[in-house]
Amino acid sequence: MSFNHHDIEKKWQDFWEENHTFKATEDDNKEFFYALDMFPYPSGQGLHVGHPEGYTATDIISRMKRSQGYNVLHPMGWDAFGLPAEQYALDTGNDPAEFTEKNIQTFKRQINSLGFSYDWDREINTTDPKYYKWTQWIFTKLMEHDLAYQAEVPVNWCPALGTVLANEEVIDGKSERGGHPVYRKPMKQWMLKITAYADRLLEDLEDVDWPEHIKDMQRNWIGKSEGAEVTFDVKDSSASFSVFTTRPDTLFGATYAVLAPESDLVDKITSAEQKEAVEAYRKEADKKSDLERTDLNKNKTGVFTGAYAINPVTEEEMPIWIADYVLASYGTGAIMAVPAHDERDYEFAQKYDLEVRPVLEGGDTTKEAFVGDGKHINSDFINGMGLEEATDTMIAFLEEKNIGERKTTYRLRDWLFARQRYWGEPIPVIHWEDGTTKAVPEEELPVILPKTTEIKPSGTGESPLANITDWVNVEDEETGMKGKRDTNTMPQWAGSSWYFLRFIDPDNQEMLADPEKLKKWLPVDLYIGGAEHAVLHLLYARFWHKFLYDLDLVPTKEPFQKLYNQGMILGENNEKMSKSKGNVVNPDDVVDQYGADTLRVYEMFMGPLDAAIAWSEEGLEGSRRFLDRVWRLFVDEDGKLRDRITTYNDKSLEVVYHQTVKKVTEDFEALQFNTAISQLMVFTNAAYKTEGLPLEYVKGFIQMLAPVAPHLGEELWAKVTGSEESISYEPWPAFDETKLVKDEVTVVFQVNGKVRSKAQVSSSISKDELEAMAMENERIQEFIEGKTVRKVIVVPGKLVNIVAN
């Protein structure tokens, strides 16, 4: 007889709900633990088998921590604004709010069917005005502190659709839907000045317990780079321009300069003869998207402007070119080219026959650029110096002459925060007829997203909100001044940048969260989610958190102390699961056929949490078999407790039990669930081979199993103890260090590093005794006969190695 998962899973899910078993306690005598999952976007597809992997991991930790006497905050919510709902609305004419609500209900049902211990009293939804009031409020605070500003930024404008498209909606310069041409068009956009926090976002990575590769990805994204800014005068002109360089020490080798084609300076300096060529080139560059410009980087192109810059140290003339290998958006949008010591400049110089002047020893600049360190040559006052000294000397020189300075730049750019979409948080701003732009005051928040039956493109590039004139047009009650609401909405990243704070105090009407409560729960102790959010979500959330920290609204510099990324679950054919490949596993089917506990055990047992591993139906069956085996160990065919369970302890399971408590506890803590489960199996196998099962061990074992298989855990606990309480708050089992060691251990005897014999010995045997035993061993004697023993290595309790020749 095996257990009926349909019955017991329903029974305990109902029990937990009725008793609010997982309502977070806030007892000041206990420690606080915050275990968080990246909340999902509730897509129409429903839950994927990948979702429960991370959710199960945090759930196991949450359940163990409750047992260990912590207050545990383990919440769930919905990141429910997003493009798919809007596209669905556009296609079908349905309300995205209704569609989203339906999806949420599906997700919630599926999540609950898996037995996660969420405190649903704290459920939040980013599309709920009670929630996004505070998202908007944070935006107004950012405005107040000059961290939100408007700028002209090019967008993907599709005239045929009358709308602006996201990058992922543009394929080869055409709209994904309809294949219409897409152009880059400058539009006024809200930007957030995340660059003001670049240094802190970089430095504070040192303080968090995150996987090193994720930290690296963030470091690369921020892309701090140190060097100097140098000003160049343009010959026969009052104009000048600055360049950023990481190698100011090579200034003597700068033989030409390049401006980004978009640079305003180009108009001023281009000579009459070159005007036509320059204009033609700029037009070409304009057509290319950023992606194309960087993609097609093998073949550099450019045009001479006819103007010359003066090299401030050599005072020689340097031709000024424009080329799209120089990006307007990085540094100053202009470079000094040192072809002898920069690969890109070298390639360009070769193509257009520009001078290559080596200023460093080493390498052969007739063949390729030399980018290493070397003694400076052809460089006047820095000749003979190495990289560091030459750089410092050059910067000192530039600063003294007032033609340059030490400078740090970042790859990180400001956050484009506006979307020309309907389904998002409205930007809480009014543009008044007197030309002023003001944030909506706090008491008028939230600015509610108006309901509409027609979500259609405005045709102007503005969001569909522009069509809703009653909503757009406002009048100041006191002064009668007229104004228009901003029709932009926020990107999906907005709501997810602070949701972990709201979980701490989800119903607060007065503020985003009570500081006292934040102090207790923050930072998040464990945050698990997919690696696809390694950069953007985590960087944005850190930025907002630091901003709120500066306003004294949150108590910690960093939001997430420990981060972990679950891996991907692949299809049985080892490929990414997708409908087209027909290898998608639906969690509903698994839960129906094998039960939630089986799914949880299987996903944790597959391998390391962060690995990408293929699904295996046979492996899944094996996990169910293990749970059945556990059930039968304690329960007989009639559903009665087996009389093997006894209060008498014959000690036959003592060592393995204490080892199991130690290993499971430590492995759970380290998120090594596969080896923890393996240890539970080891105990089960040992228990099958012995007569009596001490009650104490049975209870401890069930407690360790329960975080992974909670329904079975509760059911067995009720049967074994007769308790009517949940197992959730029973104190976690402890192990006794002195009982971990067996009296007898197997040692191996080696000759020249090869195992030749084994022996059972008392674990307390001395080194000398062990050595003597080895030397007397018959097999060993055979092997060392006629040889001279050179050395004997004895590792107590492990081995003896005899070196002989």
Add this chain to the structure above:
RNA sequence: GCCGGCGUGGCGGAAUUGGUAGACGCGCUGGACUCAAAAUCCAGUGCCCAUUAGGGCGUGCCGGUUCGACUCCGGCCGCCGGUACCA
């Protein structure tokens, strides 16, 4: 190209202050139970040679350090993830 990670049986994976390689599971083989099958329980299972006893080989490849290397060092090969005219 650069950065990060990985490479262990038929398969998923264990084992790192250097000390019995292959825990645990899957699969497979045999046995018990059964009229039979399924399920279950028990046993075996890295590869090669050998009837056994036993021997040899073995953690991507080549080399090194060491009494002893999956683990440390040097050099290759392959795979995965991230990222890229970032000056």
